[in-house]
Amino acid sequence: MADFPVVFKRTKSKHVQRSRDTPVEGNDDAAEATANVEDSPSTLATKLKKKARAKPKSRLSFGGGDEAEDGEVFQIKKSNLSRKVSLGKTPAPPGKPSVESSPRSNSGPVYDAAYLSQLKASTPSARPKLPGEESFDMSMNVEDGLSMVLTDPSADPDTVIPSASSIQAAKEKRERLRTTAPAAEDFISLSLTQREDNYQGPHPESRLVREDDELGEAEEEFAEYTSAQERIALGKKAKKVEASKRREEMQELIADAEEVDEETMEWEQEQLRRGGHAPELLGPAKEVYKPTPIPSETPIPTLTSAIGRLTQSLTALTTSHAQNTTSMESLAAERVQLEAREKEMREMIVQAEARHAWFSAFREWVENVATFLDEKYPALEKLEDEHVSLLKERHDMISKRRHDDDADDLSVFLGVLPAPVADVDELGRAVEPVDNATRKDRRSARVSRRSNRQRRATSDEEEGYSTDSSLGPADAADYETAIGDLEGKARDVLADVRADDFRDPGLGLGKWFGEWRHRFGDTYTGAWGGLGMVGAWEFWVRLELLGWDPLEDRRSLDSFEWYTSLYQYSRPQVEDQEPALGPDGDLVSAMISTAVIPRLAKVVCGGAFDAYSAQHVRSIIDLAEEVEASIEPDNLKFQTLLKAVFELFSGAVDNIESLLSPYLSLNAPRFDPEAIPARKRILARQMKLLNNILRWRKYTSDKFGIGELGTRLVRDSMLPIAESGWEVGGEETARRVAAIMPKELQPASLKTRLAAR
Structure with missing residues (x-):
């Protein structure tokens, strides 16, 4: 980019080219012409303006007058540079004619338009451009x-x-x-009108004059009616005169009102009568004479025309009579219908009133039941948790005893594990390592339990192994005492209830919901009244099931009172008919699905079920079949119960594997006469668990992988123990396993081992 020279110059207003006056004629014309020729046009214009400035008067329009002539005359100041520059001596640009070449007369210069334009063009407005400068x-x-x-x-x-x-x-x-402009107006407004502070009227810019402004407000014209001419009496005498004048005016008005002009009154009454305003109060109208009209001539009727008219009239009357008869009959039928409808409406009103009264009472009773349940449910849930804790404590005691017995038997024929460095119990106390004396004490206790069991054994018990799922005499007594206390607390839940409706749900819930179903069956069915009753009845069901161990107690579900009550409610009694299911269906199945199955699953998972107990397996199978008979097999809650049983079997197999793993890795057998009986006891206990798994698989049909669980028990637990003493009982146990176990579940290692022999 080219570098342009920077020139600082002061901005000032542009001088306007002034017109030049004609030279003054006189005796020195020749000398002045000679001087004009010699001087520059700028000098000549200055001289001529000095002569002409003293003659004209002031033309200012804002005052001054003739006094401005004697005052100071405004002079145009020029800079020193402008005084030194001579217009005639400045060389003209190339290509432009010089001022001096313009034609002049002999007497002096002629300042016409052409000359002035030429003079302006020849006058430079800036300094001459120096050589080498840019064009900008x-x-x-x-x-x-x-x-x-x-x-x-x-x-x-x-x-x-x-x-x-x-x-x-x-x-x-x-x-x-x-943004920083002063508050005062420092500009010239473009508006044609000037703003003023005083009020100019509603339309100050309009040139039209209002009638009120031109003619006034007519106060003088209507002064008589506007009290403009009234004067206030100030003196005592003036007040008396004013009062007398007022009384005279009132008397004149009363006299004028009492005067009656008959013509005027008659005219007014006539106008009111014509307008229809209260004609009965105005009196009769003035009678006007009207002459009697003369009747027109009527021709004498003939017989034919008279007969025709009579026939026509008779036909019209007959038709009208028929129409009226039909109308009367339709009106009579409609009246009958309206009477029947009215009777129905009255009955509907009576029913609606009775329905409203009954539902009001039912709503009040339901609110009382809700209040009762809100108060009693926390105590029930607390007792249910206490029952589950008792079952879990019993299960933990049996599991620990079985774990210790298995550990003692494994240490006899597989070697004793090294004692742990610092074992502590759940209370943080140091646990002494197990020695031979402790093992002997546990073994003697087991023998005494077996002997006691043999004395009262029955045919359906497996001798020698049923003690795995039973407590000792002292622990069993304590457990029975705790269960008795729990049942007492359950009875105390309703000890403060005196109303039979709240103690027996059949008298309260059954009565109200049964009446609702009988009297208002449509609303009962639409509101799913049966399910609502099941939800309210659940409290008494759970209270009755509290403390019930389904695996130890032989009672079935149909032996409970709630089962009988719901069964009878679901089958209402009808006259001369056998009881049949009502619109709700079987509410027993709904109650089992809603309240019984979740409670059973919680009890089973809490410790009621023992995977080593054949009695528990038979009881859980019977209970599952009973529940399955009341609900659908694919019910989600029922599947939850089956899965809970499977998880208990899986936990038992996991415990065996975790116990056996360190002993198999040690594998340091030693000579001990008790090794063979110990191995047989271990295998017999695991054989019992396998039998229970296979029996449960027979019911559930390999659901949740129960068959694979039995295969894992044989492969990872029973077969390694059997191989450690194959000649002294291991082979016999393996063949018994192969005999009771389906071929598709037998592990390949078992088949190979038996085939090798």
Whole structure:
């Protein structure tokens, strides 16, 4: 980009080319003409203006007059540079004619339009361009914040092209002045009208004059009616005169009102009568004579026309009679229908009132039941948790005893594990390592339990192994005492209840919901009243099941009172008919699905079920079959119960594997006469668990992978123990396993081992 020279110049208003006056004629015309020829046009114009400035008067329109002639005359000041520059001595640009070449008369210069244009064109407005300068120069406006502009000398000298920076500076200056402008108006308004502070009327810019402004408000014209001429009496005498005048005026008004003009009254009454305003109060109208009209001539009727008219009249009467008869019959039928409808409506109103009264009482009773359940449910749930904790404590005691017995037997024929460094119990106390004396004590206790069991053994018990799932005499007594206390607490839940409706749900819930179903069956069915009753009856069902161990107690579900009550409610008694299911269906199955199955699953998982007990397996199978008979087999809650039993079997197999793993890795057998009986006891206990798994698989049909669980028990637990004493009982146990176990579940290692023999 070319470097433009920066020229700082002061911005000032442009001088307007002044017109030149004609030379003054006189005796010195020749000398002045000679001087004009010698001097420059600027000097000549200055001399002529000095002569003409003293003669004309002031033309100012804002005062002064003739006094301005004697005062100081305004002089145009020029700079020293402008005084030194001579217009005639400045060389004219090339290609332009000189001022001196213009034609002049012999007497002096003629300042016509052509001459002035030529003189303006020949007068330079800037300094001559120096050689080597560019065609563009940059000037800076000092007053506008040194904004640079670009000037093209070849264009019009007055034309200036502002740069982007100068435009931005001008915008910023204008915005700054706008934001910091003084409160007073420092501008000339463009509006044609001048604002004034005084009120100019509703339309000050309009030249139309309102009638009120021109003619006034008619106060003088209507002064008689507007009290404009009234005067206030101030003196005592003036007040008396004013009072007497007022009394006279009132008497005149009363007299005028009492005067009656008959013509005026008659005219008024006539106008009121014509307008229809209270004609009975105005009296009879004035009678006007009207002559009697003369009747028109009527021809004498003939016999034919008379007969025709009579026939026509008879036909019309017959038709009308038939229509009236039909209408009367339809009206009579409609009246009968309306009477029947009215009777139905009255019955509906009576029923609606009775329905409203009954539902109001039913709603109040339901609110009482809800309050009762809100108060009693926390105590019931607390007792249920206590029952589950008792079952879990019993299960933990039996599992720990079985674990210790298995550990003792494994240490006899597989070696004793090294004692742990620092074992602590659940209370943080140090646990002494198990020695031979402790093992002997546990063995003697087991023998005594077996002997006691043999004395009272029955045919359906497996001798010698049923003690795995029973407590000792002392622990059993404590457990029975705790269960008795729990049943006492369950009876105390309703000890403070005196109303039979809340003690027996059959008298409360059964009565109200049964009446609802009998009287308002449509709303009962639409509102699923049976399921609502099941939800309210659940409290008494769970209270009755509290303390019931389904695996130890031989009672079935149909032996409970709630089962009988719901069974009878679901089959209402109808006269001369056998009881059949009502609109709700079998509510017993709904109660089993809603309350019984979740409770059974919680009890089974809490410790009621023992995977080593054949009695528990038979009881759980019987219970599952009983539940399955009341609900659908694919019920989700029923599947939850089956899965809970499977998880208990899986936990038992996991415990065996975790116990056996360190002993198999040690495998340090030693000579002990008790090794063979110990191995047989271990295998017999695992054989018992396998029998229970296979029996449960027979009922559930390999659901949740119960068959794979039996295969894992044989492969990972029973077979390694049997191989450690194959000749002294291991082979016999393996063959018994192969005999009772389905071929598809037998592990390949067992088949290979038996085939090798």
